[in-house]
Amino acid sequence: MRKIFVISLLMVLVLSVLSGCWNQKELTDLAFVMAMGFDKGENKKFEVSFQIVNPGNVSSGQNGAGQGLPIAVYKSAGNTLTEAARNATKMISRRLYYSHTNLIAISEEVARDGILDVMDALDRDPEFRTTTQIVVARHSTAEELVSALTNLDKLPVNKITKELKTTESMLGENTRVNIDDFLAGLVSNGKEPVVNGYIVKGNKEQIGRADDLQKTKTETFLEANGLAVFKNGKLTGWFEHEKARGVVYVLDKVQSTDINIPWNGKKHAITMAPIRTKTKVSVHFKNGKPIINIAIEDEGFISEANTDVDLTDPKVIEKIDKLVEKEIKQQVMESIKDAQKIKSDIFGFGERVHRANPKLWKKLKGNWDNQFAELKVNVKVDSYVRREGIRTNPFWFNMNK
Amino acid sequence: MEKAKIKASQMFILVVLFEMGSAILVGLGVQAKQDAWMAVLLGLMGGLLLFLIYYRLFKYYPDLPLTSYLQKITGKWIGGLLGLLYIIYFIYMATRVLRDFGELLTTTIYTSTPLIVINSLMILTIMYGIHKGFEVIARVGELYFGIVYFMAIAGIILISVSGLIHIEFLQPVFEYGWKPVVGTALKQTITFPFGEMVVFTMFLPFLNNHKKVKLACMGGMILAGINIAITAAINVATLGAELFTRSNFPLLTTIGKIQLANFIERLDVLFMLYLVVGGFFKISLYFYAAVAGTADLFKFKNHQMLSFPIGFIILFASVTIASNYAEHIKEGLDVIPVYLNWPLQIIIPCFLLVIAFLRNRKKKKTPSAS
Amino acid sequence: MPILSKLLKKKQKQRKNDNYRQQQDPQKPENLPILREYKDNISRIKGEFGNSNDIVIREIVHCKHRGALVYVDGLVDSRAISDFILESFNENDIDTDGMDYFQFMTEKAVALGSNEVIHDWNQVYDMLLSGNTIIFLEGYNKAISGETKGWEKRAITEPSTQLSIRGPKDSFTETLRTNTALLRRRIKSPNLWLESMRIGTVSQTDIAIMYIKGIANEKIVKEVKDRLKRINIDSISSSGYIEQLIEDQSWTTFPTTYHSERPDTVTSQLLEGRVAIIVDGTPFVITAPALFIQFFQAADDYYSRFDISTGIRLLRILAFIIALLGPAVYIAGTTFHQEMIPTTMAIAIAAQRENVPFPAFVEALIMEVTFEILREAGLRLPRAVGQAVSIVGALVIGQAAVQAGFVSPVMVIVVSITAIANFSTPVFAMAIAARLIRFVLMGLATILGFYGIMLGLMFMSIHLCSLRSFGIPYMMPIAPFNMRNQQDIFVRFPIWAMKYRPMFISKGNMVRSGENQKPGPPKQGDDNQSSKGES
Structure with a gap:
């Protein structure tokens, strides 16, 4: 018995060793795809640009960080994503490896035509991560976006993902959107996805050239720019600056930002910087119609006061609070109105209604876009200035005395 | 039969590991969408009732495994046939779990590795465990129980710290009424995993303290049920009902979403560690039940001899029972519950209980009359 | 395996045919009585020993009685012989008090610690070879054996393999008596029982079994004795022989008996109810039964405070896991599961590779x-050359290999961490087990990545759970789990809370310490500083 056991064990082991290690892949045989860009193809449906990292030029080890470029971009065409990826193997010596892909860039053109045809491949593949960020390349091709070099972060992808994270928490005009979020928005009846826009600024001739990085002020650079609004899987419009911020406010992703308020007739006199913001969206029903209540609560500090104002007076602070509330409310209301104009429920109000009243939702579901356009939304903002930096009154206060 | 003796705490742990085994990995109760966790809890209640039936049977024959008392209750020939049926059932279920397990690995990480290699290495490990006996399996269970719990708690902490849990995804409760929930419970969760406790009818005589059977087994079922329900709820709260129903292995997708501090991410491997542990115990117990049943039915003195042929049957069957994963799952969802689980886990034990009750009443009456 | 067992059987048969004297067996054909004529006895000794010149035979004449002293040079204390035996033969003016001359010599004249009258040749050889002096007297068919043991002993030195920071600095030596004395000095109780036997048909090695009556489990004591008695081998060169002959299972890499060169460790094990086996000629004392977790308990754990020692013990277990899995995880991570390495790290490793x-x-x-070779070479080399090896090793492995591009710096890091982690296991036998399994796991990782590692670990845990040491499950008290005995497993409880002995080992007498042992500050208003806890 024991003999048979030992022999069969050995057989299986030997067999498995001899017949090769199926899933084994050495690091040096892999091409790490850091980003993929989707453009409209000429003959085929898509042109896919693969941004591949060149490890030797990124890591600063003992072997000396290479002087070469950290990334290489290859473009191939195909009617499906898989086809394009397989076609790319004609150009790349290593196996394309998607586990570390951190960015999907879609050109505006593709986004307007509908990008549904690439999504399933991304969703289904076990290697690819659906936590990957997705952006729309605005005013440029996705190829240009993934080919751009950056100077602070060696890997352009890191720049984009880190930047989105920083700007989301510091400014609140963009929010990180990954494939999962995007798909969830696509599938849901009561929510439409938003995607960050990215723009290549400056001289497009210089894209991907190393000598551009030799300047302190590079001629081309990448910038997060606006939120793309989708409807039925197609890009329908852009939200920018304050309006984008209004969207991010409702989505409860704003952490900090800057709110300028006028004081005594001077515009942008005082700036309040929230440090914590919390948005609560709730639904109540009146006469069989849903009404959305948005309650925003934020607290922060005064980061600038460019006018003669007595910040030691609690009453003044209260007044500032009121003004800030008004400002935020206005920003939020504007974005909601704009969204209603294009009948795209990017805030997920539909899902709220669904959760609160599934029966009513069944009735509204079919015609939600129109329902959304006429939806009544109440916004209530509570803002609190907690402290005002390391000075009490601004120097203006004494200057005018 | 092996003369093994295990403690109540070991039995408890085996029940928990067995019940959670593969149930946590596959999307249990996906038909109930966001109410999956309720379907699980309902299934648990049904399962507890079922276990009471097995428990009564065990009370009548406290020293015998299922295959032996089948013959006592229904006579030698019918009992023998039923016993054989149960052995085949155990083998088949072991096969299914092994297939599940292999499929999971081949679809996620070992995409180009043949199924048979994955499965054969697993079955060899299990055969080694079977060879060492039930007591050793119980001890290994104790060893891994702590590890599994540590991983589970770590996982829950990581998921909640990453801010992935959206409680609102669990709403609306009873969106489509209570029917799909009860339907899922009846069709699926009662029988899988809770009705699978029928396999423990083979092991109950091993317990050193017969008084603690109820406590150990039902306690284990309740703990496992709660764990599975929590997992289902976390899956839904993380993925949303829609993605939850669309995932082959929701837990894997949930774990894949963990991203913390730019360093703790892509933790699929954690999932695989659990997978091997859970798969091991589930297959081992089915396998052992089949081995012990065969030894009991055909009067083999040495059960270890049997681990080898039965192991090979399980291995080869696991590769051949379905030609693709969709077929395998379809069988699991539609055919198995109705044609196998219900009769073998619920109907036959009920009949057995009725007959045993009548027989034992007669027996009791005769001495009192005489 | 069958070939091996056949060989073993053959050997056994052979042994039966050999005419070795065997002390344990009373029915020996050559168990001859001592002859009356002392000259015959002497010539017999000369014949048996083949005129070996370390057998000193000195003939004496004393009060008309003739006789001879026989002893083995080097095993005896020559001062004792000259002062006590030869001195008594110089005294010509004797008063036998009506006693028989032989009896007189035994009881009065030979002024040694212990004298014995022996009658047969087996005893003669025994005594002679244990350092006694045999006195044959003309006309008596018996002989006097005087204890004159006194060979060169190594002094008690600091332990060389199991070091401790705060613990006692003595260690066992090669001399059985010294070792038993070291233990007796630590446990001053009549309940510390010692039983001795001789094992080795040729070597006749002294073995002592020590245990504390009333704490040790009688069954285990009996089992130990039975297993020792069963041993039939020509010689015992070291306690390692005994260890391998009394294990529950040979087909395992894990040690199922514990060995220590520290008397304090053995003492505490005796107090937990274990049995110590002391083998003459080995400074390592075996204790049994041994449990897995025991190999992670170092002497210092008990000498420093519980929080610190708990932390250190957990660190040791972590180190063991690293030593076991380090390179395997590296292989699995870099060849199968690149997705689990954080992106920047993956790129850095890829660049290096x-x-x-x-x-x-x-x-x-x-x-x-390479590392294992260096380690092994360092162990065997004379101390003076060892330095050179470590320099060469550091240069070859560390610098040159990386610079030549043969290995990546990450690999060097992994190997060094693994190596260092391996040395933190307190007992060498367990460390080497991890080292061996490491290679198996590396192979499995190469074939199937983490799945392979996991299966390997599963295999290992089944194996560990199936092991027993003298009938006690090896993984006790983790599996089977025992709540009451968790005081000294992963967390070492404060000494005052470790109230009970491990119940699976000792029987009966379970309580270690009295009630209310928790120390604390003196009660308020109490002028006397001598509260219970203070002392």
Whole structure:
């Protein structure tokens, strides 16, 4: 018995060793795809640009960080994503490896035509991560976006993902959107996805050239720019600056930002910087119609006061609070109105209604876009200035005395 | 039969590991969408009732495994046939779990590795465990129980710290009424995993303290049920009902979403560690039940001899029972519950209980009359 | 395996045919009585020993009685012989008090610690070879054996393999008596029982079994004795022989008996109810039964405070896991599961491996084997050369290999961490088990990545759970779990809370300490500083 056991064990082991290690892949045989860009193809449906990292030029080890470029971009065409990826193997010596892909860039053109045809491949593949960020390349091709070099972060992808994270928490005009979020928005009846826009600024001739990085002020650079609004899987419009911020406010992703308020007739006199913001969206029903209540609560500090104002007076602070509330409310209301104009429920109000009243939702579901356009939304903002930096009154206060 | 003796705490742990085994990995109760966790809890209640039936049977024959008392209750020939049926059932279920397990690995990480290699290495490990006996399996269970719990708690902490849990995804409760929930419970969760406790009818005589059977087994079922329900709820709260129903292995997708501090991410491997542990115990117990049943039915003195042929049957069957994963799952969802689980886990034990009750009443009456 | 067992059987048969004297067996054909004529006895000794010149035979004449002293040079204390035996033969003016001359010599004249009258040749050889002096007297068919043991002993030195910071600095030596004395000095109780026997048909090695009556489990004591009695082998060169002959299972890499050169460790094990086996000629004392977790308990754990020692013990277990899994995880991570490595790290490793000509497994194997060779060489080399080896090793492995591009710096890091982690296991036998299994796991990782590692670990845990040491499950008290005995497993409880002995080992007398042992500050208003806890 024991003999048979030992022999069969050995057989299986030997067999498995001899017949090769199926899933084994050495690091040096892999091409790490850091980003993929989707453009409209000429003959085929898509042109896919693969941004591949060149490890030797990124890591600063003992072997000396290479002087070469950290990334290489290859473009191939195909009617499906898989086809394009397989076609790319004609150009790349290593196996394309998607586990570390951190960015999907879609050109505006593709986004307007509908990008549904690439999504399933991304969703289904076990290697690819659906936590990957997705952006729309605005005013440029996705190829240009993934080919751009950056100077602070060696890997352009890191720049984009880190930047989105920083700007989301510091400014609140963009929010990180990954494939999962995007798909969830696509599938849901009561929510439409938003995607960050990215723009290549400056001289497009210089894209991907190393000598551009030799300047302190590079001629081309990448910038997060606006939120793309989708409807039925197609890009329908852009939200920018304050309006984008209004969207991010409702989505409860704003952490900090800057709110300028006028004081005594001077515009942008005082700036309040929230440090914590919390948005609560709730639904109540009146006469069989849903009404959305948005309650925003934020607290922060005064980061600038460019006018003669007595910040030691609690009453003044209260007044500032009121003004800030008004400002935020206005920003939020504007974005909601704009969204209603294009009948795209990017805030997920539909899902709220669904959760609160599934029966009513069944009735509204079919015609939600129109329902959304006429939806009544109440916004209530509570803002609190907690402290005002390391000075009490601004120097203006004494200057005018 | 092996003369093994295990403690109540070991039995408890085996029940928990067995019940959670593969149930946590596959999307249990996906038909109930966001109410999956309720379907699980309902299934648990049904399962507890079922276990009471097995428990009564065990009370009548406290020293015998299922295959032996089948013959006592229904006579030698019918009992023998039923016993054989149960052995085949155990083998088949072991096969299914092994297939599940292999499929999971081949679809996620070992995409180009043949199924048979994955499965054969697993079955060899299990055969080694079977060879060492039930007591050793119980001890290994104790060893891994702590590890599994540590991983589970770590996982829950990581998921909640990453801010992935959206409680609102669990709403609306009873969106489509209570029917799909009860339907899922009846069709699926009662029988899988809770009705699978029928396999423990083979092991109950091993317990050193017969008084603690109820406590150990039902306690284990309740703990496992709660764990599975929590997992289902976390899956839904993380993925949303829609993605939850669309995932082959929701837990894997949930774990894949963990991203913390730019360093703790892509933790699929954690999932695989659990997978091997859970798969091991589930297959081992089915396998052992089949081995012990065969030894009991055909009067083999040495059960270890049997681990080898039965192991090979399980291995080869696991590769051949379905030609693709969709077929395998379809069988699991539609055919198995109705044609196998219900009769073998619920109907036959009920009949057995009725007959045993009548027989034992007669027996009791005769001495009192005489 | 069958070939091996056949060989063993053959050997046994052979042994039966050999005419070895065997002390344990009373029915020996050559168990001859001592002859009356002392000259015959002497010639017999000369014949048996083949005129070996360390057998000193000195003939004496004393009050008309003739006789001879026989002893083995080097095993005896020559001062004792000259002062006590020869001195008594010089005294010509004797008063036998009506006693028989032989009796007189035994009881009065030979003024040694212990004298014995012996009658047969087996005893003669025994005594002679244990350092006694045999006195044959003309006309008596018996002989006097005087204890004159006194060979060169190594002094008690500091332990060389199991070091401790705060613990006692003495260690066992090669002399059985010294070792038993070291233990007796620590446990001053009549309940510390010692039983001795001789094992080895040729070597006749002294073995002592020590245990504390009333704490040790009688069954285990009996089992130990039975297993020792069963041993039939020509010689016992070291306690390692005994260890391998009394194990529950041979087909395992894990040690199922514990051995220590520290008297304090053995003492505490005796107090937990274990049995100590002391073998003459080995400074390592075996204790049994041994449990897995015991190999992670170092003497210092008990000498420093519980929080610190708990932390250190957990660290040790972590180190064991690293030593076991280090290179395997590296291989699995870099060849199968690149997705689990954080992106920047994956790129950094890829950059380093860019010019390495070997696949990860071969790279790891080369490094590991090189390291093992260096370690082994360092162990065997004379101390003076050891330095050179470590320099060469550091240069070859560390610098040159990386610079030549044969291995990647990450690999060097992995190998060194693994190596250092391996040395933190307190007992060498367990450390070496981890080292061996490491290679198996590396192979499995190469074939199937983490799945392979996991299966390997599963295999290992089944194996560990199936092991027993003298009938006690090896993984006790983790599996089977025992709540009451968790005081000294992963967390070492404060000494005052470790109230009970491990119940699976000792029987009966379970309580270690009295009630209310928790120390604390004196009660308020109490002028006397001598509260219970203070002392």
